[in-house]
Amino acid sequence: MTLTTTTLADPVELTAPPSLAPRVSVRRLVTEQGLVAVGQGLSGLGNMGFALVAAHTLTGSGFSQLATFLALYLLLLVPTTGLAAGTAAAPDSRNTTSWAMRGAVPAGLLIAAASAPLGGLLHLPWQLIASLGVALPGSAALAIIRGRLYGATRPAAAVATLITEPIVRLGPGLVMMHLAGATGAALGVVLGGYLALLVGLIATRQSPVGRSVATRPTTAAVATTTTATFTVLTLLQNIDIVLANRLLGAAAWSFAAVSTLGGISAFATATVPLVLLPRLGSDRDGDRRPFLVALTAAALLGGVLTLAAALIPGSGYRVLLGDRYAGIGSVAVPYLGAMALLGIARLYAARLCLRGHGQLVTLLAAVAIAVQVGWILLAPRTAAGVATGTEVGVATLAASLGITQLTTSRQRQGQQRQRRPSPTFWIVLGLTVAAAAVRLIVTRGLWVDEATSVTQAHMTYTGMLTNLRTTDVHPPGYFTVLWLWVRAFGFGPLSVRMPSILLGVALIPAMFGLVRDLFDRRTALIAAGFTVLAPQAVWYSQEARMYSMFMLLTVLAVWAQVRVLRNGSVVAWAAYTAATAGLVYTQYFTVLVIASQQLVFLTVVIARWRRGEPVRRTLLGWAASLAVVALLVAPLVPFVHQQFSTNQSAGRGFGAPTNTGTSTTTQTGLTAYSLIANLLWATWGYHSNPVMTQLGALWPAAMLVSLALLGRGRSLSTLSVAAVGGLPVAGMFLLGTQKQFLFDLRYFIGCVPMIVILGARAAATWPRSRTGVIALCSVLGVSLGLGLWDQQVNGNNPRRYDFAPSLQTVARHAAPGDDVILTPGYLGDVANYYQPDLHYLQANGSASQVTARTGQAPHVFVLASFFTVGGEKQQISALRKDLSAHRHLVRTWSFANVKVWEYQ
Secondary structure (H helix, E strand, C coil): CCCCCCCCCCCCCCCCCHHHCCCCCHHHHHHHHHHHHHHHHHHHHHHHHHHHHHHHHCCHHHHHHHHHHHHHHHHHCHHHHHHHHHHHHCCCCHHHHHHHHHHHHHHHHHHHHCHHHHHHHHCCCHHHHHHHHHHHHHHHHHHHHHHHHHHCCCHHHHHHHHHHHHHHHHHHHHHHHHHHHHHHHHHHHHHHHHHHHHHHHHHHHHCCCCCCCCCCCCCHHHHHHHHHHHHHHHHHHHHHHHHHHHHCHHHHHHHHHHHHHHHHHHHHCCCHHHHHHHHHHHHHCCCCHHHHHHHHHHHHHHHHHHHHHHCCCHHHHHHHHCHHHCCCHHHHHHHHHHHHHHHHHHHHHHHHHHCCCHHHHHHHHHHHHHHHHHHHHHCCCCHHHHHHHHHHHHHHHHHHHHHHHHHHHHHHHHCCCCCCCCHHHHHHHHHHHHHHHHHHCCCCCCCHHHHHHHHHHHCCHHHHHHHHHHHCCCCCHHHHHHHHHHHHHCCCHHHHHHHHHHHHHHHHHHHHHHHHHHCCHHHHHHHHHHHHHCHHHHHHHHCCCCHHHHHHHHHHHHHHHHHHHHHCCHHHHHHHHHHHHHHHHHCHHHHHHHHHHHHHHHHHHHHHHHCCCCCHHHHHHHHHHHHHHHHHHHHHHHHHHHHHHHHHHCCCCCCCCCCCCCHHHCCCCCCHHHHHHHHHHHHHCCCCHHHHHHHHCCHHHHHHHHHHHHCCCCCHHHHHHHHHHHHHHHHHHHHHCCCHHHCCHHHHCCHHHHHHHHHHHHHHHCCCCHHHHHHHHHHHHHHHHHHHHHHHHCCCCCCCCCHHHHHHHHHHHCCCCCEEEEECHHHHHHHHHHCCCCCEEECCCCHHHHHHCCCCCCCEEEEEECCCCCCHHHHHHHHHHHHHCCCCEEEEEEECCEEEEEEC
8 A cells, every 4th residue: 555645744655564564674774873973964064054154154143143043943843853753653643643633833933022121031133033933834844744754664765854944054054144144144043944844745745654663552652642742852962052041141151052952962962863763663673773873873973073173272172163262162072972972862752651660750750851951040150150061960960860861671571570690690790899899998089190090180171181182092982981980979089099999890790791701600700700809900990091991992802802703793893893982092002912812813714614504694794793882982082192292292102101110120121030920920919029020930930830721621612811911911012022111910900800800711721610710710810819918008019109198297297388399200290189288399300400399498308209210219219319428318207119208
């Protein structure tokens, strides 16, 4: 049967019984989302180009008026935006479309008639308000047409209507803008909407649309609640610019620019739920693929746009929008992130509406708007205050929808049959709790690198990124997490370390899941238990740096790869892609981990091909994953280039002096002993030089164990773990032969969980009896526990720096007017963190120049550290000698890797 009429208010005919609709392939789902995303992207670029031209062409007040008009255009047409979603969910629903068309025309006439008083109330010319009234009927009709096109899964026709609007805006719209300013631009926007409606009508007449392809028919009630829900969501997206124009007065232009940039992210994901809605019927039957494809699309679109905005320097905003908008980056980036999160929230809202929870979702969205408006009204009258209100409102919505989704899913899956968690669940939970307890017992204060992280987190987000680009050598991933965390929980020592602690705790269940899929449950429990006590897993879980994230993402990437090679599911590929991109944003040397995994892929594909097994699906997934990773990492390329260029031009190479902490890596050139020392650190932690010497003497025994392993069977799983753990070590060793400081355990810390896995596998399989397994696990567990204990409490640990007690001692004895010389000079961040009220002099320059700056200070304290790094020892000696020539030594204090001298 075919459709015989295209009247907007009439129902459409059924093309096939919904019960016979087959499940759609992932390829088609991806194609549909991709096609509409491209169309939406082109439309967004066109609209963005229109806005950029307006920002450069119009005056500040004119651009503010146009931005407010565009927000009102969306806000007033909020019901039509929701109408498109409701029609996509139920394109055959008569009531919703009839109501829309009957109400749109008189509503438009009423707005046009009241344009003068409304304009005065909103501080806008009456012509702009009248344009809104003219636009309303056509936009309602366009929403219905688009909704039916989406509902009938005709993305190409929907895309045609999408790209028509920006084409008109960039053509006749710009001409009108030059002729009549903001009013002419507004008329161009309205004209674009009507021409898009014309294109949609032509498309429906040439090839009439049919009913939703959902596997179950939807009702008018579902269409109504979906319309209401998406109406409120659009209100949440756009009400802030209206409030900003009313509250900020002459400064409203600043938030207008922020809203314009944020609208890119919101606009990019706007059509994802519309493409998804007609497919959600199969979701109710247990097919989650449409939702997962849509979720991936929304996350990628929003994430890439947010990352791109984060990596744009202040000068970039000046080029895009003009000189007066150069400083909006710190406000625009989190706002873009909020709009990206809103895109994901829309998907969960659509899913819940189709499952009959539309009224609850509408209520939750209304609560989020109340939170948003309340925050904006109470916040400072600045662009940042308004933006924060929207961010809080979106976060409230996302959290409430997430809780609702979890609750309803459990109700659906329960089927009145409750299952008790297995004993394994309680064991893993107990190990996770134990890991949290161990990691919360922090026995040391912050050291230099951690203090640098905290200093950078104090900056604005744009300022932090600029600092990373110009003074640092790390990507922005971890620093973004820390920046967000401290704004919610403060800058205390435990707070700044808490992201790493949480990531370290999450490593326990991640290790269990990976090893269970690699080998078996027993090996997985042993690996999780070893990880609780693994010294390096604990040490870097307690450091406010990126290394805990490095370990967790390595485990997640390997786990996802195991799942990919097992079943090749879309979820597994998406997880692998996300973890891989996350690794690059965490630490640059993770590319060695990624390269190792590519070798694993290649080995498996070749092995399967030789056995005659199909490999085409794996190859396609592999290629697609690499392409998406490249897309996600692309915004980082100019960031890396600027870091490299800046450090090279400053003569710093890869960066500041490295604390190697032991003579094993400070000797001239790398040796086999350097490699052994780092592997010992990776396994049993950091220890004093005498202990390391004793452990290093065991290398012949390690060689014998390696020879014994040659006679054992080696599975592909074991070899894969060994490759991911060992190849980065070998790669960093080769780099270390050129730049010795690069061969540091921190830069290949991903080997630690792989070493734990290999140890757990050996403990689970080598003994021939259960008693032997228990005995070997006990021995290895005790050795890890002893290593952890010595590492955490031994004051001779070469990686322990007691800056906190040393600075407290200085603060107790220093009087006003006293000077504190910090050597090396880069101790400033940690000194200011613990004792910001002392007067510091950084030991930059010759000893005589530094001591000359102390002037008539009654007492001078020298706080020194890093005695074995570079020329620090000579600098300290020169300072002490010069001070001794003019002053006498009062006393000396010694702490772990820190010394203090007081001179009078």
